[in-house]
Amino acid sequence: MGLIVHKDKITPILGEKLQKLCPFGAISYDGKELSIGMGCKSCKLCVKNGEGAITFEEEKVNTIDKSQWNGVVVFCEHFKGKIHNITFELLGKAKELADVNGHKVMALMIGSGITAQSKELFCYGADEVYVYDDPGLENFLIEPYANVFEDFIRKIKPSSILVGATNIGRSLAPRVAARIETGLTADCTALEMTKDTDLVQIRPAFGGNIMARIMTPNHRPQFCTVRYKIFSKPERKEISGNPKVMEVTKPMLTSHAEILNIEEKPVDVDISEADIIVQVGRGVKSKADLDRIQEFAASLGATMACTRPLVENGWFDAKHQIGLSGRTVKPKLLVSIGVSGAVQTVAGMKGSDCIIAINNDPNAPIFGVSTYGFVGDWYEILPMLMKKIKKEA
Numbered sequence: 001m002g003l004i005v006h007k008d009k010i011t012p013i014l015g016e017k018l019q020k021l022c023p024f025g026a027i028s029y030d031g032k033e034l035s036i037g038m039g040c041k042s043c044k045l046c047v048k049n050g051e052g053a054i055t056f057e058e059e060k061v062n063t064i065d066k067s068q069w070n071g072v073v074v075f076c077e078h079f080k081g082k083i084h085n086i087t088f089e090l091l092g093k094a095k096e097l098a099d100v101n102g103h104k105v106m107a108l109m110i111g112s113g114i115t116a117q118s119k120e121l122f123c124y125g126a127d128e129v130y131v132y133d134d135p136g137l138e139n140f141l142i143e144p145y146a147n148v149f150e151d152f153i154r155k156i157k158p159s160s161i162l163v164g165a166t167n168i169g170r171s172l173a174p175r176v177a178a179r180i181e182t183g184l185t186a187d188c189t190a191l192e193m194t195k196d197t198d199l200v201q202i203r204p205a206f207g208g209n210i211m212a213r214i215m216t217p218n219h220r221p222q223f224c225t226v227r228y229k230i231f232s233k234p235e236r237k238e239i240s241g242n243p244k245v246m247e248v249t250k251p252m253l254t255s256h257a258e259i260l261n262i263e264e265k266p267v268d269v270d271i272s273e274a275d276i277i278v279q280v281g282r283g284v285k286s287k288a289d290l291d292r293i294q295e296f297a298a299s300l301g302a303t304m305a306c307t308r309p310l311v312e313n314g315w316f317d318a319k320h321q322i323g324l325s326g327r328t329v330k331p332k333l334l335v336s337i338g339v340s341g342a343v344q345t346v347a348g349m350k351g352s353d354c355i356i357a358i359n360n361d362p363n364a365p366i367f368g369v370s371t372y373g374f375v376g377d378w379y380e381i382l383p384m385l386m387k388k389i390k391k392e393a
Contacts, residue, residue, distance in 0.1 A: 002056065003036055003046070009053035010034045018046050018054070062218060066159070066197050069220040072098040073158040074126070075149070076109040077168055081117040085233060086164035088124045090226060092234035093191060094162055095125040100193040104128055106158060110148050112138035115243055122241035124234055129243040130156065136253035139262065140168055142175060147252040149176045155246075158221050160199045162191075165225040177223040183216040184223040187324075189230055189347060199224070204324055204347055229272050229330040229351060270327075271320055274303035277331045279322055279349070281307040283338015283359060283378060287315050293337060296382055299389050305329070307345050323348040337378050341366025358382070 015029035026039035027046060034053075036046075046054045072094040077084040087107075094105045107126040109118045112135045121129045132148045149172065153161075163169040165187050177184035185201035189211075192200035198215050199222040205212040216222050271277060278297040284290065290304075297304050306316040308323060322329055323345040330351040337358050339345060342365065349355070350369050357370035358378045367373045374381050 002042065003040065004055050004057055005034055005036065006053050006055065007033070009051070014051060014053055018050060021045055021049055064218055064220055066220065069157050069159040069197070071104045071106045071128075071156070071158045072160045072162065073106045073108055073156075073221075075161065075163045075169065075172075076107050076118070076121060077164050077166060078109065078111060078114065078117070081111065081114050083117065083120060084164065084166070086166065086226075086228045087121070088233045089228070089231040090162045090164060091121065091125040093226075093231040095234070097160065097191060097193040097199070101195065101197050103159065103197070106130060106156070108132075108149070108152055109243075110137055110145055112136075115245060118243045119241060121243075122239045123236050126241075129241065130246055131243045132246050132248050134248035134253070137248065139259050141255045141257055141259065142171060143255040143257070144253045145172055146175045146179065147254070148246075148248065150179050151252060152246065153180055153221060159197050160193075160222045161224070163223070163225045165227045169225050173223060173225050180221065180223075182219040182221060182223055183214075184225070185214045186225050188224045188226045191224070191226070198222070204343070209343060227328045229328045232330075268319065269303060271303055271305045271322065271329055272327050274305075274329065275332045276300050276302035277305050277322075277329060277334045277352075278302045279305045279307070279334060279336045279339055280310060281337070281339030281345075282309050283340075284310070287313075289379075290315065292382065296335075296386055296389075299386065300333070300335070302333075302335070307339055307342075336366055336370070337382070339366050340364050341369065 012031060015034045018034065019027050019029045024039045024041050026037045028035050028037065044056055047056050074087060074090040074094050076087045091105065091107065098105045104127040105125050106128045107121040108130050110132045112133060115131050115133045118129050118131045130152060137144060163173045174184055185203060188201050188203045190202035194200065198217050201214045201224045202211055278293060278300065280293055294304060305320050305322050308321055308325060310316050311318050311321045318326065321327065324347050326348060328348045332353045334349055334352040335356045346369050355370040356372045357366045358374045358381050359366055360375065360377050362375045
């Protein structure tokens with residue numbers, strides 16, 4: 001579809017005319033055949049002046065009966081039945097989205113011996129819970145989980161699906177979306193729902209400099225992954241319900257991979273779970289200065305975090321980085337020291353309840369998202385804060 005050349009209408013005179021007419025040099029004519037190259041910008045000058053030899057045909061868009069697809073589904077991530085907090089955050093958001101059109105909130109849980117634990121999903125807003133419970137699904141393997149997920153979609157036909165942007169979610173969601181031949185928007189930071197059941201999937205683009213609004217109005221289901229700590233966990237309510245146990249067939253468990261052994265890693269610091277964070281940026285000139293800041297963080301009972309340049313300097317492990325290429329955090333208190341506030345960093349911390357920023361530049365972007373700000377040299381301000389904390393202790 002697009003520009004169509006009708007060869008029977010091309011004459012030598014017309015061919016040369018069209019070749020000269022194209023402002024992008026995309027039309028070539030060798031005296032016998034006229035062709036349009038990749039340089040074409042679809043300005044349609046050739047259509048207007050081509051005497052019918054070139055026409056433009058709109059691409060036919062396949063429409064879908066949206067009434068056949070209903071409900072907002074949350075994929076429940078868990079480890080041995082212990083449900084990941086991102087599932088509860090997504091259920092809270094799913095409730096907001098579903099209420100726009102009066103749809104149901106559904107939860108999908110896959111695993112072994114999880115039916116009893118799945119009842120907890122009702123307490124966080126799920127109207128219906130679907131469970132695929134089988135010993136063959138005890139451990140995450142991409143093929144069986146994708147098979148089960150695909151089976152669920154084809155049977156239940158949900159309108160929208162929310163998946164956590166975790167290691168498992170980022171692995172599973174693209175494979176399932178490809179099987180269903182629908183789109184997938186990764187790492188969303190905001191979601192909206194239209195009256196026409198179209199899910200508006202919002203995420204940073206071009207290095208975080210713009211926020212892209214992505215929709216797939218002619219495909220269902222609508223698929224997206226969402227980063228941890230983007231949405232708030234809803235309040236738990238004592239609600240009971242009966243999960244719907246789905247059939248797991250032998251073909252669903254087919255896998256070309258086999259788990260030989262599982263070794264649990266020692267628990268590491270997870271800044272996403274911290275209630276108090278002290279974040280440092282390029283305003284900290286020397287690695288030796290971190291000792292002073294770590295003392296300050298310890299007085300608050302805070303976890304240390306950083307911006308990307310300090311990871312690149314080798315001062316911190318990447319797990320301590322806040323931002324689009326790091327972790328998203330939502331602490332009760334975040335103290336930012338020497339952080340300018342680039343959009344990529346702010347995207348990972350703006351959900352904090354209280355942000356206290358220290359920067360010697362009064363025009364630093366960080367002050368645009370901070371609750372309180374200190375303009376000045378942190379080398380002078382931090383000792384004063386430490387003195388105040390010790391006095392109040």
